Amino acid sequence: MSVVTTERHGDVLVIVSDNPPVNALGAAVRQGLVDGVEEALGDDSVKAVVVRCDGRTFHAGADITEFGKPPQGPSLGEALDKMEAGDKPVVAAIHGTALGGGCEVALACHYRVAVPSAKLGLPEVKLGLIPGAAGTQRLPRVVGAKAALPMVVIGDPISAKKAKEIGLVDEIVGEDTLAEDAIAFARSKIGQPVPRSSEGTANEDGVKDPSIFDEFRQKNGRRLRGFDAPEAGIQAVKAAGEMSYADGVKKERELFMQLMTGTQSAAMRHYFFAERAANKIDDIDPNIDLIPIRKVGVIGAGTMGGGISMNFLSAGIPVTIVEMQQDALDRGTGTMRKNYERTAQRGRMTDEQVEQAMGLLTPSLDYADFADCDLVIEAVFENMDIKKEVFAKLDGIVKQGAILASNTSYLNVDEIASATSRPEYVLGLHFFSPANVMKLLEIVRGEKTADDVLMTSMKLAKKIGKIAVVAGVCPGFIGNRMLSPRQQQAQKLIMEGANYWDVDDVLLDFGFPMGPFQMSDLAGLDIGWHRDPERIESVRDALCAMDRRGQKTGAGYYDYDEARNRTPSDDVKKVIAEFAEKQGIEQREISKEEIKERLLYPMVNEGALILEEGMSQRASDIDVVWINGYGWPLYTGGPMFWADTVGLDNVVAGLEKHGDRLGENFRMSKLLKDKAAAGEKFN
Ligand code: 3H9
Numbered sequence: 001m002s003v004v005t006t007e008r009h010g011d012v013l014v015i016v017s018d019n020p021p022v023n024a025l026g027a028a029v030r031q032g033l034v035d036g037v038e039e040a041l042g043d044d045s046v047k048a049v050v051v052r053c054d055g056r057t058f059h060a061g062a063d064i065t066e067f068g069k070p071p072q073g074p075s076l077g078e079a080l081d082k083m084e085a086g087d088k089p090v091v092a093a094i095h096g097t098a099l100g101g102g103c104e105v106a107l108a109c110h111y112r113v114a115v116p117s118a119k120l121g122l123p124e125v126k127l128g129l130i131p132g133a134a135g136t137q138r139l140p141r142v143v144g145a146k147a148a149l150p151m152v153v154i155g156d157p158i159s160a161k162k163a164k165e166i167g168l169v170d171e172i173v174g175e176d177t178l179a180e181d182a183i184a185f186a187r188s189k190i191g192q193p194v195p196r197s198s199e200g201t202a203n204e205d206g207v208k209d210p211s212i213f214d215e216f217r218q219k220n221g222r223r224l225r226g227f228d229a230p231e232a233g234i235q236a237v238k239a240a241g242e243m244s245y246a247d248g249v250k251k252e253r254e255l256f257m258q259l260m261t262g263t264q265s266a267a268m269r270h271y272f273f274a275e276r277a278a279n280k281i282d283d284i285d286p287n288i289d290l291i292p293i294r295k296v297g298v299i300g301a302g303t304m305g306g307g308i309s310m311n312f313l314s315a316g317i318p319v320t321i322v323e324m325q326q327d328a329l330d331r332g333t334g335t336m337r338k339n340y341e342r343t344a345q346r347g348r349m350t351d352e353q354v355e356q357a358m359g360l361l362t363p364s365l366d367y368a369d370f371a372d373c374d375l376v377i378e379a380v381f382e383n384m385d386i387k388k389e390v391f392a393k394l395d396g397i398v399k400q401g402a403i404l405a406s407n408t409s410y411l412n413v414d415e416i417a418s419a420t421s422r423p424e425y426v427l428g429l430h431f432f433s434p435a436n437v438m439k440l441l442e443i444v445r446g447e448k449t450a451d452d453v454l455m456t457s458m459k460l461a462k463k464i465g466k467i468a469v470v471a472g473v474c475p476g477f478i479g480n481r482m483l484s485p486r487q488q489q490a491q492k493l494i495m496e497g498a499n500y501w502d503v504d505d506v507l508l509d510f511g512f513p514m515g516p517f518q519m520s521d522l523a524g525l526d527i528g529w530h531r532d533p534e535r536i537e538s539v540r541d542a543l544c545a546m547d548r549r550g551q552k553t554g555a556g557y558y559d560y561d562e563a564r565n566r567t568p569s570d571d572v573k574k575v576i577a578e579f580a581e582k583q584g585i586e587q588r589e590i591s592k593e594e595i596k597e598r599l600l601y602p603m604v605n606e607g608a609l610i611l612e613e614g615m616s617q618r619a620s621d622i623d624v625v626w627i628n629g630y631g632w633p634l635y636t637g638g639p640m641f642w643a644d645t646v647g648l649d650n651v652v653a654g655l656e657k658h659g660d661r662l663g664e665n666f667r668m669s670k671l672l673k674d675k676a677a678a679g680e681k682f683n
Contacts, residue, residue, distance in 0.1 A: 004032020006039055011047040011190070012183045013040045022060035023053045025101045027073035029063075033105070034079045041086050048186035049090040051083075051109055052179060057096025058118070059105050064127065064269060067260065076101050076133040077249070080108035084196050089189040093182030094118045094169070097157060104131055106168075107138040110194040113171045113185050114160040115178050120168060121157030125229045127272060128265030128635060132256035136236035137248040138197035143167050145206030145237050149216050153224070153233040167202070198245045206241035213238050226511045227635050228264050232256075263645055267637030270683060271627060274620035274638070278469045279458065282617055284451045291403065291456040293317065297373035299390060301332025301363070304407060305379040307435030310336055311464040313357040314436070320362045320369050333363050339436065370398050375460070377429055379407040387411060388419035395420035403453050405429040406444075409480055413446045413473050424450040427457060430477060431466075432629045440629035441466040442477050469625050472615035478625045481610060482639070485602035488663060490516045494539075495580045496661070497587030498595055500557055501568040506595045511633025518566065521556035525549050542575045597654045602662060604643040604651050608669035611682075619682035640682040648676035 003019040003026075015036035017023050033051070040049045053059060062076060083090055083105075092098070092106040094114035099121050106112045106120065114120070122131050122139070130136055130152060140148040143166040151158065163169040173181035206212060213234055224230040232255040239251045259265050280286070294317070298309045301323040309319045313336075323329035340354040362369065370376050376398055378390050387406060394404050404426045406416050417426035428444025441461045445454055454470070461468035471477035476484055494500045504515025514522070525540050526549045533545035543549070543556060550556035551564055558566035580587050607622045616622050623638020636642040643651050652673055655662065675682065 002032060003028045004036060006036050008046075009183050010187075011045060012050060012186050013043070013046045013048075014050040014052055014179070014183065015040075016052050016054055017059065018054040020055050022057055022097075023055060023102070024061060024063035024065075025059050025076055025105070026063035026066060029059070030076055030079045031073045034074050034082055037079075037083050037086065037090075040088060040090075046088065047190045048088055049086075050093050050179075050182045050186050051090060051105065052093040052182060053095070057102075058092070058094045058098040059102030060097050061100030061102055061123070062132075064272065067269060068266070076104065077253075080104060080133055084108045084110070084198060087194060089186055089192070089194050091182050091186040091189070093173075093178050094120065094160070095178055097121070099157060100124050100131065100135075101133055104133040104135040104138070107135060107142065107197045108133075110196065111170045111185065111189060112163075112168065113173045113178075113182050114163065114169045115175045116160055116172055117175060118160040118163075119157040120160070120163045121155065122151050123155040123157065125153060125155040125227075125233055126268065128227070128229050128262070128268035129259050130229055130233045130236055130252065130256055132252065132260070134198070134249050134252065136233065136252045137240045137245055138200070139168075140203040140206065140237050140240040141200030141245075142197050142202055144202040144204075145241055146212050148203075148237050148240075149212070149234065152237055153216065153230045154220065203241045206238060210238075226633055228262065229259055232259055264635040267635055267641055267645070270620065270637045270641050271623065271634055274624050274641075275467060277618060278467065278621050278624045279462070281454060281458065281470060284455055286455070288452050288455050290459055291374065291401065291452055293374045293403075293456065293460055295320070295373045295375075297322065297370040297376035297398070298379065299367075299376065300379040301329050302379065303335075304431065304433060304435055306332045306336045306339075307433065307437075308377055308379055308407065308431050309361065310339065310357070310436035311431075311466070313360050315464045316356075316360070317464075318360045318362070320364055320373060322364050322367060322369065324365070326365060329363050329365065333361065336361070367393055367397050370394065372399060373402055375403040375405060377405040377407055379431075382408060382410065384411055384415065387416050391416055391419040391426070395422065401425070403427070403456065405457070407431055408444075410476050412475075413444045414448070417446050417448060423448040425453055427453060428471075428473075428477070429457060430471075430479075432479075438629065439465070439467045440479070440625060441468045442471050442479060442625065442629070443468050444471050444473060444477055446473055467624060467628050469621045470617060471625075472613070474610070474613065474615045478607075478610055478616050478622055479629045481615075482603045482606045482622070482626065483630065485606050485666075486599050487516060488665070489598045489602055492661070492663060493590060493595055493598060494576050495583065495585050495587075496590060497577075497580070498590035499568065499573070500576070501566075502590075502592055503595055503599070506592050506599065509592075510596065510600070511636060513631045517557040521550040521558055521560075521566070523550065524552060525556050539576055539579055542579070543572065546571075546575075548572070594658070598658055598661070600639070600642075601651050601654045601658075602666065603639050605655060605666075605669050605672055607640050607643075608672035608675075608682075609667070612669055612671040623683075637683075644681040644683055648672060648681065649679070652676040 004017050007014045040046045090109045091111045092109035097119045098106050124131050147166040236252045239248045296312045296319050298305050298321045312319050343349045344354050413428040417423035427449045430442035432438035432440050443457050500517045504518050507515040526544050529544045536542050548555040554560050559569050610616045619640040622640050626632035627638050
């Protein structure tokens, strides 16, 4: 059956697309839309048209899987020009998410009606693109440049209500009566001159006050740093005010094509599919029966335990949180409340929602209160003996069939599981700090973890808004295991003479939010310090003894001014040089190129080892971990995709070139070497 069909309702022709799952605008759909419009225009008895979709959503965009392949059938732009050009009113009937090309379809229609739950948006920027079917030219003409900017440049969808407020939607219709209401609306417009988005004049706001563009750049500069598409989006929206519609469309096309053929968009499209692939567990039936999770227990009310608890409370799942001492419990729950209240102050939660969430929390000093929990997560001190003690205790208390999870970031989950009589119910749920904010969740699959336990955890992750990736049991799992060689290289590099600020700057320039030495200063150098100023065994000991304990003392690796701006310190450089001399390491000048290669290539190698050992299901999972947990720049696609763009042969050659400098622990991955030799890629 055709993916696009037409239905007659008296004098109204309804064009219906049905292309699951998201009614993406593939070649067949575009052709169907053109055919439908031609049918309407060619038939005198048709007086108005409705464009609608069956299934869960209005068109959610162009078909991303077609990108990079030879174009087929009519382009979306051509189809939409046809749709807009006629004199019979065309009404878009929107439910679900009218995104990207879908929003452009709606814009090309003369009118738009939507159900209250619908969302509209131009998320192309999240794929490293801008809209490519005149969205950047029609939208500002309908809603004004000021309202169009965030939609094109940030790309978050807006609600139907907001869309009505800014003039993008003409009428909100009944949630369950969209089809009929859209037909009635279309009929009410018969005989009236049709408003064409391409002829709108709302874009004049940007001509009258061109400062809105710079203001927008300034306000969002940090968030958009390193990305190419946002600036292209700003230019396209600006062009909508300065150029004729036809020239504006040409400009949009130029910018779109530049982005489409660039690496950033390829990387971001890779990430789009990577995030969805990470959800899938290769050897488990996705329809397996899940364990109902109605109540969660959390051990530890510190930063981690509190943050973990908030995820469930926010999702409406009751949490019992247990601490050893009343004051620690009070402090922990107090912090959780404060965090919620701060969110409410920022308008992202109502006071009622704060009370609702906190109302689901049961603080306790007694493990016995975990008895009826369906999932218990421990977030206690990172020490194997303590963890095993905790799990043995849980095993005796928590009902059979419940999941027991460790938030360990490093330890052997199989060994932890061995402390229980039910290792198949044990797994790792590695949250990242702050756990109520960070998106990533590493789910560590133990040797004996049961399939339903793993799948339940995956689904639960989605429910609490996390991006979950499955990792196998190995020290540090995926994320911290790959961080380790980078940290080792950073330390080695400064001993060999690299400026520590160059090490930070290389990572900043690459797109990380922060380098390792800035990070140490921010966290505080005295974390885990023995506190004996006489005992100086490392650079860190020396700095702490000098009372350079990080940002909080105004100095760490860097000197800090009042505004916390950093300046490199000669004193620190000297301390490092003295240490190097003591260790017999000769210092030399080290280029930024070498720094970059020695920080990043060993990470790729570690990722390859992780794959080789089956600790990650697929290379793209590793990319998802590093982008969401460690600030790896999205526009490079993650470490493994980035390595593909560098060329695996270049990565191997780089690693071989640095040879012994990589340290005695360095072990080249066979998988990496083989792939490089065969001219293959990870993705
Ligand atoms: C664009 O429109 C360019 C234009 O300006 C014109 C150019 C000329 N294409 O996310 P889900 C798949 S750029 C192909 O799990 P949800 C997805 O991979 C596009 N496939 O569901 C998954 O497959 P699988 C602008 C797509 O309910 C399945 O559908 N639009 C597309 O959590 C279900 O997806 C966007 O960027 C697509 N466009 O969320 C919107 N979209 O089951 C992108 C989805 O095999 N899409 N798939 O893993 C989304 O944001 C979400 O999918 C959506 C649904 C919110 C719609």
